[in-house]
Amino acid sequence: MSSNKPVTKKIINSPQTCVDDNLRGVVATYPSLQLHPKHRVITVRQKSDTGRVAILGGGGSGHEPFAAGFVGAGLLDGAVAGGVFASPPTGHVLYAIAHLYKYNSGGVLVIIGNYTGDRLNFGKAIEKAKISGIKVEGLIVGEDVASCKNKTGGRSMVGEVLFYKLAGALAAKGYDLATIRKEAAEFNKYMATLGVCLSTCSLPGQPPLFEIAHDEMELGAGVHGEAGITKMKMGTAKEVVAMILEQIISHLKLVAGNRVVVTIDNLGGTSIFEMNIISAEVKDHLESKKIKVERIFSGHFKTSLEMQGFQICVLHLNEEKGDLWLETLDAPTGGSAWTGGVLSVRSEGGHVDDDTLLQSHGAKAKSGPALNPKEQELLRGSLLSAAEQLVKSEALLNKLDSGCGDGDCGITIKNFGIAIQSYLKTASVEYPSNVLWDLSEIAETDMGGTSGGIYSLGLSAASQAMASAKSNDVASWLAAWESAIQAISKYGGAEPGDRTMLDTLHHAAEAFKQNLSADLKALLKKTAEASEQGAKATVKMVARAGRASYVASGYMNDEDAGARAAAVWLQAILNYVTNNI
Known part of the structure; x- marks a missing residue:
C-alpha cells in the first residue's frame, strides 16, 4: 500500500474491532435477532424446531446490509460474517449450519457467493457438516456480466440477495431442500448484473484501493474494490444506464414482450437522489424496448463500503417460472434491509397532474x-x-x-x-x-x-x-x-x-x-x-x-x-x- 496516500476517514473504534462492532450494532438496532459473537453469526431467535428448511448466507463484511440485514422471516435464517472483504473461516460457517439445523430439521441450504475464498471455506464447512449427519446442501451463485467468461463463471453481485429472497420464501412455503436448491439453480440462469463505480472505497485504516480520474468511471468494478474491466468517460444518467442495460439485454438475450425484475444496488456512496434518477432511466430504457418492468427494487443491498456507484441486476421472468419467482420476491418478509413491498407492485395507472385543481386560485x-x-x-x-x-x-x-x-x-x-x-x-x-x-x-x-x-x-x-x-x-x-x-x-x-x-x-x-x-x-x-x-x-x-x-x-x-x-x-x-x- 502506497504510504504517501492518506488513510480514508471512517467513524470506527479501530480497524481490528470494526467487524465485531458492526455486528453488535445490527443486533442493537434489531434486538429480535441473535448474535453469536465468537463466530460472527447472526440468526433469527428460535426456541423450537420449525420442521422446515433454513437458508444460510454470508461472506465478507463491508457489504452491509448484506448479509445480516437480510436475516428475518421469509429471507435468511442466518448469516455469517468474515473480515472486511474476506471470507469467513470454515469453523464459523460450520457453527452457523449446525445452529440452524438444530432448529430447522428440514435441512439447511447454504447460498455461496462465487468467490474463491467463499467457495473453499463454505464448501469445506458443508462437507464437514454432512459427515456429522447434518442435512445440508450448498449452491454457488453468481451473475456478473463483467466476469462471466471466467472458468468458474460470473462473480456473485447483488443478485445474491435475490437468491436469499427466493429461497427464503420457498422455505416459508414448506418446499423441501432439494426442490429449493433446484429452483435457485434455475433462477441463476436468468439473471445478469453489471455496474459502474465513480470512486473507489478503502478498507478501514487504509488509503483508497485504486484511483479513478474525476471525469471517469469504472465499468464492471467488483464489490471488493476490484478494478473493473475498463475505464470510461462520465456520461449522463441516461447514457450510463443505457450502456449498462444494452450489455445486460444482450447477455440475457431479452426481446420485446419479455418480463423482468430489476434490482438497482447502491454500492454505498451514491445519494438516494441519484438512485431515483437511475430508476427512472432504467424503466424508460427497458420499456422503450417493449420489455415489461414488473418490479424495480432500489437501495443498499450489497455495498462496497463507501464506494460511489451502482449495479443493475436484471432477472428475466421466463414463461415457465416467472410467475412463481415474482411471487417469491413479493412474499412478505421480516428482513430489515429488503426494500420491496406493496408499493413496489407494478401499476398500469399513468402519472398526470389534474390541471383543474388550481384554476379557481388563478387570476x-x-x-x-x-x-x-x-x-x-x-x-x-x-x-x-x-x-x-x-x-x-x-x-x-x-x-x-x-x-x-x-x-x-x-x-x-x-x-x-x-x-x-x-x-x-x-x-x-x-x-x-x-x-x-x-x-x-x-x-x-x-x-x-x-x-x-x-x-x-x-x-x-x-x-x-x-x-x-x-x-x-x-x-x-x-x-x-x-x-x-x-x-x-x-x-x-x-x-x-x-x-x-x-x-x-x-x-x-x-x-x-x-x-x-x-x-x-x-x-x-x-x-x-x-x-x-x-x-x-x-x-x-x-x-x-x-x-x-x-x-x-x-x-x-x-x-x-x-x-x-x-x-x-x-x-x-x-x-x-x-x-x-
Missing part, C-alpha cells in the same frame, strides 16, 4: 382602488426600476450570501427581477391589488426556494390589504406594507432585529409611518434613508432566524443579503417616484 377579480393613467405610469416605472436594480445587484448579493448562506441570493433575486420585467411588458397595472397578487405568484414560480416563499407571502398579504383599501393613498400603502411584514414574520418566524430582510422593511415602514403628514417627497426621502440604515444595521446583529442563524457568527462580517436586497428594490421604487412626481 383575482378586479378589486381595491384603481389607478388613473398617470398613476399607472408611475407604478409601472417604479417596478421596472426596482427590477433593473435587482438584476444589477446579483454579484453583490451573492457575495453577501456566501458567508452564511449558499451564495445564491443574488441569482434568486435576479430571476425575480427578470420575471418582473417580462411581466410588465404586457400586464395591466390599473389595480394595485392585482399587480401585487401577480408579483406574489411570480415570486413563487420564478424565484423559488425560501426567498420565493417569503416574497410570495408578503406580496399576497399586501395584495389582500390593497383589495380592501378605499383609495390609493399613502395610508393604504402603509397598511399593505404592514400586512406584508406581519405575514412574513408569522410564517417565516423572524422579527425585526433577527438579521433578516424584515430589518430593512420594518425600519423603512416605521419612518414612512412617522412622516405620513409630511410633504410626499420628504416622506419618500426619509423612508429611503431608513431602508439604508435598516440594511446596514444588520452588520452588527446576531442572526436568530433564517439560514444565517444556523451558521457560526464568525462567518458573518457584512450585511445580511436579504436585508440589502430589500433595500435595493425599496430605494429604487422610492427614488423613481420621487423623481417623477
Whole structure:
C-alpha cells in the first residue's frame, strides 16, 4: 500500500474491532435477532424446531446490509460474517449450519457467493457438516456480466440477495431442500448484473484501493474494490444506464414482450437522489424496448463500503417460472434491509397532474382602488426600476450570501427581477391589488426556494390589504406594507432585529409611518434613508432566524443579503417616484 496516500476517514473504534462492532450494532438496532459473537453469526431467535428448511448466507463484511440485514422471516435464517472483504473461516460457517439445523430439521441450504475464498471455506464447512449427519446442501451463485467468461463463471453481485429472497420464501412455503436448491439453480440462469463505480472505497485504516480520474468511471468494478474491466468517460444518467442495460439485454438475450425484475444496488456512496434518477432511466430504457418492468427494487443491498456507484441486476421472468419467482420476491418478509413491498407492485395507472385543481386560485377579480393613467405610469416605472436594480445587484448579493448562506441570493433575486420585467411588458397595472397578487405568484414560480416563499407571502398579504383599501393613498400603502411584514414574520418566524430582510422593511415602514403628514417627497426621502440604515444595521446583529442563524457568527462580517436586497428594490421604487412626481 502506497504510504504517501492518506488513510480514508471512517467513524470506527479501530480497524481490528470494526467487524465485531458492526455486528453488535445490527443486533442493537434489531434486538429480535441473535448474535453469536465468537463466530460472527447472526440468526433469527428460535426456541423450537420449525420442521422446515433454513437458508444460510454470508461472506465478507463491508457489504452491509448484506448479509445480516437480510436475516428475518421469509429471507435468511442466518448469516455469517468474515473480515472486511474476506471470507469467513470454515469453523464459523460450520457453527452457523449446525445452529440452524438444530432448529430447522428440514435441512439447511447454504447460498455461496462465487468467490474463491467463499467457495473453499463454505464448501469445506458443508462437507464437514454432512459427515456429522447434518442435512445440508450448498449452491454457488453468481451473475456478473463483467466476469462471466471466467472458468468458474460470473462473480456473485447483488443478485445474491435475490437468491436469499427466493429461497427464503420457498422455505416459508414448506418446499423441501432439494426442490429449493433446484429452483435457485434455475433462477441463476436468468439473471445478469453489471455496474459502474465513480470512486473507489478503502478498507478501514487504509488509503483508497485504486484511483479513478474525476471525469471517469469504472465499468464492471467488483464489490471488493476490484478494478473493473475498463475505464470510461462520465456520461449522463441516461447514457450510463443505457450502456449498462444494452450489455445486460444482450447477455440475457431479452426481446420485446419479455418480463423482468430489476434490482438497482447502491454500492454505498451514491445519494438516494441519484438512485431515483437511475430508476427512472432504467424503466424508460427497458420499456422503450417493449420489455415489461414488473418490479424495480432500489437501495443498499450489497455495498462496497463507501464506494460511489451502482449495479443493475436484471432477472428475466421466463414463461415457465416467472410467475412463481415474482411471487417469491413479493412474499412478505421480516428482513430489515429488503426494500420491496406493496408499493413496489407494478401499476398500469399513468402519472398526470389534474390541471383543474388550481384554476379557481388563478387570476383575482378586479378589486381595491384603481389607478388613473398617470398613476399607472408611475407604478409601472417604479417596478421596472426596482427590477433593473435587482438584476444589477446579483454579484453583490451573492457575495453577501456566501458567508452564511449558499451564495445564491443574488441569482434568486435576479430571476425575480427578470420575471418582473417580462411581466410588465404586457400586464395591466390599473389595480394595485392585482399587480401585487401577480408579483406574489411570480415570486413563487420564478424565484423559488425560501426567498420565493417569503416574497410570495408578503406580496399576497399586501395584495389582500390593497383589495380592501378605499383609495390609493399613502395610508393604504402603509397598511399593505404592514400586512406584508406581519405575514412574513408569522410564517417565516423572524422579527425585526433577527438579521433578516424584515430589518430593512420594518425600519423603512416605521419612518414612512412617522412622516405620513409630511410633504410626499420628504416622506419618500426619509423612508429611503431608513431602508439604508435598516440594511446596514444588520452588520452588527446576531442572526436568530433564517439560514444565517444556523451558521457560526464568525462567518458573518457584512450585511445580511436579504436585508440589502430589500433595500435595493425599496430605494429604487422610492427614488423613481420621487423623481417623477
